[in-house]
Amino acid sequence: MKGIFVVGAGPAGMFAARQIALAGYDVFLFNRDIKPGGLVEYGIYPLKEKMKAGLRKQFAQVLAMPNVHYFGNVQVGDDYDLTIEQLQAMHPAAIVFACGAQGARKLGLPGADSKGVYAAKDFVYHYNQLPPYASMDFSTGKRIAIVGVGNVAIDIARWLLEDSPDRVTESVVVIARRGPLEVKFDEKEIEFVERHVVREELSAELMRVQPRCASAGQDVSPEKLFEQHFRLLKNSDFKSVPPHLSFRFLSSPTAVIPDAQGRAARIQVAENDLVLKPDGSTSAVANGEHCEIEVDTLIFAIGDEHDPKIGLPMGPGGYATAPDPEHPSEPRYEVWQPASSSVIPGWYVAGWARKASTGLAGIARHDGEVGASRALEFVKTAPDSGTLSEPEILAQLEAMDLRPVTKADLQLLGKVEEREAQERQMPSFKFSDNEVMLKAIQEERLSSSHVGEADLQPTV
Ligand SMILES: Cc1cc2nc3c(=O)[nH]c(=O)nc-3n(C[C@H](O)[C@H](O)[C@H](O)COP(=O)(O)OP(=O)(O)OC[C@H]3O[C@@H](n4cnc5c(N)ncnc54)[C@H](O)[C@@H]3O)c2cc1C
Structure with missing residues (x-):
């Protein structure tokens, strides 16, 4: 299988994933935060609810695509949960880094x-x-x-x-x-x-x-x-x-x-x-x-600046990208290895990971789509990389003692947050602690599986 990895699920990563999925490939999102959205969820002004709700809906549509796979709560980087080397060992056909400027x-x-x-x-x-x-x-x-x-x-x-x-x-x-x-x-x-x-x-x-x-x-x-x-x-x-x-x-x-x-x-x-x-x-x-x-x-x-701990090669303006003598101030999408003066085949940056602090969410969306199309061009002619399947990746992440959050988990979390909002009589509610979110997901999973069992019991 030729699956494409996307690191980061802000607008650039989410719309890159959509583009890749629409082209018929499996796409695997690895996101530091439990929830997708990046700065749309956690940066845009809290009272811009309409804008946030519109984008959240679009993100949910992306995640609903059957060939989009999600692993939240997984931070990629040398000093983090999963190194780029470990990602590579899962055999992606290409990687789009859309991890913003942290x-x-x-x-x-x-x-x-x-x-x-x-x-x-x-x-x-x-x-x-x-x-x-x-x-x-x-x-x-x-x-x-x-x-x-x-x-x-x-x-x-x-x-x-x-x-x-x-x-x-x-x-x-x-x-x-x-x-x-x-x-x-x-x-x-x-x-x-x-x-x-x-x-x-x-x-x-x-x-x-x-x-x-x-x-x-x-x-x-x-x-x-x-x-x-x-x-x-x-x-x-x-x-x-x-x-x-x-x-x-x-x-x-x-x-x-x-x-x-x-x-x-x-x-x-x-x-x-x-x-x-x-x-x-x-x-x-x-x-x-x-x-x-x-x-x-x-x-x-x-x-903002790019996070060097992710492990991408760094240049003077952030992540190193292929030089473009005609437009020296416009970073390209292809990741560059300055030590060998060569492009790293199949690695791309998009959104704020390409140009830090530049543009609104719509620009990041477009940039993610362009980054994805570069990756798709590369993958089209590349040999089958043998990308691991979703269960295999999940098993590897769990074997590393990580607690990845999947699309199904996000749905459970969404249900709990909706209930909390109703109980508190608030228009919306969101948890602000990872442990609390992980516990809520686990409890909701247990209670929905009990409901499922109860449904199967014959009624007296
Ligand atoms: C304060 C503020 C207010 C803004 N207000 C507006 C506004 O009103 N309207 C508007 O249109 N735009 C606004 N923007 C701009 C908009 O938020 C950005 O254009 C857009 O979010 C950039 O998208 P991105 O996907 O490139 O990066 P981000 O949104 O930063 O997403 C990056 C994603 O990568 C993940 N990530 C980071 N590091 C790692 C890692 N090591 N491993 C795995 N995943 C990782 C993060 O969890 C996140 O999900 C605002 C920005 C800021 C900072």
Whole structure:
């Protein structure tokens, strides 16, 4: 048999699996999390229920295909449950790595290991209830700084300002390395938090950085910025609501200063000038001035990195992919072995595993499909690899003391969660602990097999 393995069941992996299954091949998904969905389940804002529900439905349709096999709760990697070598020993005809970008980009600042300093994705995993992050300490204080000005930073600000059950936030400051015209968030996202911005405070910040932006040819007058990004603030009568959201532009944190208990107390920030480059783009260059900002929580939302522990060869920008001299900044799908300067036959990356932190779920879907079609092209002419069957793989995983979660198990878990939601009178419910989920699956399996037996008993 020529079966294709997919590592990771986020949107890239799930839609890669669909493409492969539609082509008539057996596809085997290996996923770190018990549940499929990746960042759709555990990253996208919890209140975007409609979007999540739509995607969950599509994932369920993929899993319902008879030639799609699922092994959740199995983390692939050198220091994890199953090495790539062990995967290879199950004889896949090709492997698509769609494991996302699980590391966080770091600035390596002094004091960054202080309490209260978090990477955005870990924090987002926490409030989206992904085990084990769900039960780890991600406590926040009253004054929070978020470094980065993309949609993830704004999602986190929204959580802290609007929906966190802790209700302790007094102020959130978003720190941007470059200027106000270079913010990366979408209009749709800023609308959720705009009402927390103090009009006069943002105007003052824009005036503060205006001369430095003007020297790079940028007009950052409040009128222009309000028109472009903060529509609510165009109205001069606009009154903000607490907790407050502010922005600090042309600023780069250089150190975290902890208090006596080791928790972040202040951050040191370098002021930047904006420099216009010959190609028309801008860069931020430190101008030697510094200031300090009092914070008790600092969240870095500056992007993600590929996890080197998976065991894929690494290049300067993440997982190494075949060089493309014509498009050097666009990674290809084929995995590259720099040591031998050759492609690894039959190995592909897709989604955020190809390009970290790039694009929405729809882009990841498309990327998964492209990755799958590359794998299918390869497999078409490759000899039969003798891929193990689902029961054989399951037996091997269990022999390694792993507790793989299958499609049938996911259905049992779904039933228990539905029941919990009804009992708690909630629209939906999800467990946030792996052991609890595994126990719930086991108990549900036992009770449904008892029901099955009882059904067979003759009624008196
Ligand atoms: C905070 C945040 C908010 C977002 N909001 C939106 C939004 O509102 N709308 C939108 O369209 N997009 C949004 N996105 C983007 C979207 O989530 C991504 O585009 C998409 O999820 C990337 O898909 P992926 O499959 O490549 O990776 P992921 O979704 O990260 O999936 C990776 C999968 O691989 C698995 N995995 C990881 N490591 C291993 C391993 N070692 N072994 C086995 N399996 C492994 C994980 O368990 C996971 O299931 C958001 C992203 C973030 C971070």
